[in-house]
Amino acid sequence: MKKVFVSGGSGYIAMYCIKILIEKGYHIVTSVREKSQIELVKKSLSKNNVPFENIDFTILNLLKDEGWDDALRGCEYVLHVASPVIPGDVDEDSLVRPAVEGMTRCLNAAIKNGAKKFIQTSSYAAIYGNDKFEHSDDDWTDLSDKSLHPYEISKTKSEKKMWEMVENSKIKACAINPVLVLGPSLTEVLSMSNRLTIKKVFNLPFVPDMAISVVGVQDVADAHVRAMESSESNGKRFLLSEKTIKLIDLARILKEAGFSKVPTRVIPNFIFKFFALFNPSLRSISKRLGSFEKLHTKNANNILNWYPKSADIEIINSAKQLHDVGILKK
Numbered sequence: 001m002k003k004v005f006v007s008g009g010s011g012y013i014a015m016y017c018i019k020i021l022i023e024k025g026y027h028i029v030t031s032v033r034e035k036s037q038i039e040l041v042k043k044s045l046s047k048n049n050v051p052f053e054n055i056d057f058t059i060l061n062l063l064k065d066e067g068w069d070d071a072l073r074g075c076e077y078v079l080h081v082a083s084p085v086i087p088g089d090v091d092e093d094s095l096v097r098p099a100v101e102g103m104t105r106c107l108n109a110a111i112k113n114g115a116k117k118f119i120q121t122s123s124y125a126a127i128y129g130n131d132k133f134e135h136s137d138d139d140w141t142d143l144s145d146k147s148l149h150p151y152e153i154s155k156t157k158s159e160k161k162m163w164e165m166v167e168n169s170k171i172k173a174c175a176i177n178p179v180l181v182l183g184p185s186l187t188e189v190l191s192m193s194n195r196l197t198i199k200k201v202f203n204l205p206f207v208p209d210m211a212i213s214v215v216g217v218q219d220v221a222d223a224h225v226r227a228m229e230s231s232e233s234n235g236k237r238f239l240l241s242e243k244t245i246k247l248i249d250l251a252r253i254l255k256e257a258g259f260s261k262v263p264t265r266v267i268p269n270f271i272f273k274f275f276a277l278f279n280p281s282l283r284s285i286s287k288r289l290g291s292f293e294k295l296h297t298k299n300a301n302n303i304l305n306w307y308p309k310s311a312d313i314e315i316i317n318s319a320k321q322l323h324d325v326g327i328l329k330k
Helices: 012-023 037-045 094-113 150-168 192-203 217-229 245-258 271-276 280-286 298-302 314-326
Strands: 003-006 029-030 055-059 077-080 119-120 172-178 180-182 211-216 237-240 243-246
Touching: 003 012, 003 314, 012 029, 012 037, 012 217, 037 055, 055 243, 077 094, 077 217, 094 119, 119 150, 119 217, 150 172, 172 217, 172 314, 180 192, 180 217, 180 314, 192 245, 192 314, 211 314, 217 237, 237 298, 243 245, 245 314, 271 298
Parallel strands: 003 029, 003 077, 029 055, 077 119, 119 172, 172 237, 180 211
Antiparallel strands: 211 243
16 A cells, blocks of 8 residues: 655645545555644544544654654655645744745655655745736746745745755655635634635625636645646646636625625725725735736646636635634625
């Protein structure tokens, strides 16, 4: 039975990856930050009728060397999914250090143990940070841009470091770069993407005239496993997006699903820009008003034969989970 190491096992995307891998017959070794998360993962898998006899747990820290070499011993594949996500205006170092150092520790351990392949969960944030509105697998965020957020910097630096290290070793690697990932969490610990996007839409009295690109979490996990198993994915990046959707259309999807409190009127751009003068958190949104980005997912389509399901059901299921835990009201 082939062994796969998955970092950040209790995480949003990692849990779906583990579910698919177990169902495909792999033996899983996964890391968590705290012992309490082991029971959380077991309960979540059991609730979703996924056996956990073939899963081993280890406690690792992205900022500490201890345990990484032992954890990855005998693992043929490594899915490095763990990376910090902290919303809002945070210190750059609090995101960049664990992202880059954690990836470095994981990849060094993979190389030392002779792993066959390393799959990094990167992000669209490592692609879109430039002056373009049309992006593909080959685009990169411009780190010289002083307006970048710490998360964008962390994801870009972490992925660049991975490619730099791989170039000087025998291990094969690829990067998965999803846009905004939506869908319910298997652990019922709410993902940051659901909290920030779906909840924010409900909290707005009006909807700004802007679009976001979305993809379902199950399709993202599926792409990880497809990339892991395909030799043609070696050395490639995979931008993942199901569609780009106007926020007003996302709101209408939720309205039709029974969420009556969601706003359905678009605020004029000039009014939004006026408010943004006095609210720093609105300024990044004001730059995107009226824009509609075009994304090309050629590598995922042509190499992985990856064609995602509609993200509409994941949008609805995200809102339902937020409602079930008392964050949203219908």
